[in-house]
Amino acid sequence: MSLLGAIEAGGTKFVVAVADVNDPDTVIARESFPTLDGAGTLAQVIAFFDQYEDIAAIGIAAFGPIDINPDSRTYGYVLDTPKRGWSGYDFLGAMKAWRDIPYFWTTDVNGAGWSEYVSGAAADVENVVYLTVGTGVGAGIIQHGHLLSGNSHPEAGHIMMRKHPQDNYAGHCPFHGDACLEGLAAGPAIEDRWHESAKSLPDDHLAWEIEAYYLAQAAVTYTVTLRPDRIVFGGGVPHREVLLPMVRKAFAEQLADYLPVDDLDKYIVTVGNGDNAGVLGCFYLAKSLLAA
Missing domain, CATH: 3.30.420.40 (ATPase, nucleotide binding domain)
Structure with missing residues (x-):
């Protein structure tokens, strides 16, 4: 065998x-x-x-x-x-x-992104952004059935961010501080900002509104630059069930109908293969x- x-x-x-x-x-x-x-x-x-x-x-x-x-x-x-x-x-x-x-x-x-493309949450589409949000933030990007790379692999977790109006956190990224997605939205940034484990934060905590704001902003950036069929969120942070509906809401507000995205429940999803x-x-x- x-x-x-x-x-x-x-x-x-x-x-x-x-x-x-x-x-x-x-x-x-x-x-x-x-x-x-x-x-x-x-x-x-x-x-x-x-x-x-x-x-x-x-x-x-x-x-x-x-x-x-x-x-x-x-x-x-x-x-x-x-x-x-x-x-x-x-x-x-x-x-x-x-x-x-x-x-x-x-x-x-x-x-992980290829797995979601072949048999997971994006198995029915051709263009996918898989974003993992955990200890760090990274993305696997698939376009027309091929992994995207230039002279190296994308570092899509380090796109620049506009800060949430209520966020005074100095950032966790050793390179970009509070300027990039990973520095503001990775798991360690959540815990460092609020001085407690993300798992212990209640669903109605401001932490999740701020997190959703950043993940939605990233999704808007990937949408206008890559035009994927679907964005799949993986990693430990998106396990919080309250988060993805908040991301969809913030995404719609930030995109402001600039591009047509018909069904946000099918466009922004969580992993299928766990x-x-x-x-x-x-x-x-x-x-x-x-x-x-």
């Missing part, structure tokens, strides 16, 4: 898994472990895959920034990151040295290498 491999490489934990090439929606085996430095973590990844001889291809969806340009000298590397032991680490090279098989190398948000999105995306991307 030929297998597909998945590496969901997060800054906090790694998830590795295998599935049958003919049934990528079903996980055969799966493990997770805390993210150490590059060499230490990859040793655990390789130990897991060493159990399987018939792996045809592996999808890797990694925290970034990473180099995804095949013509670059550092293609396959993790670039400058605050995660200790990862800056300048040749992630893809280490995997190829272990076993020279096809690898699909992309970002964590691209992996916590499996990253692993499934890796399987689907790995299988695409075999079909090429």
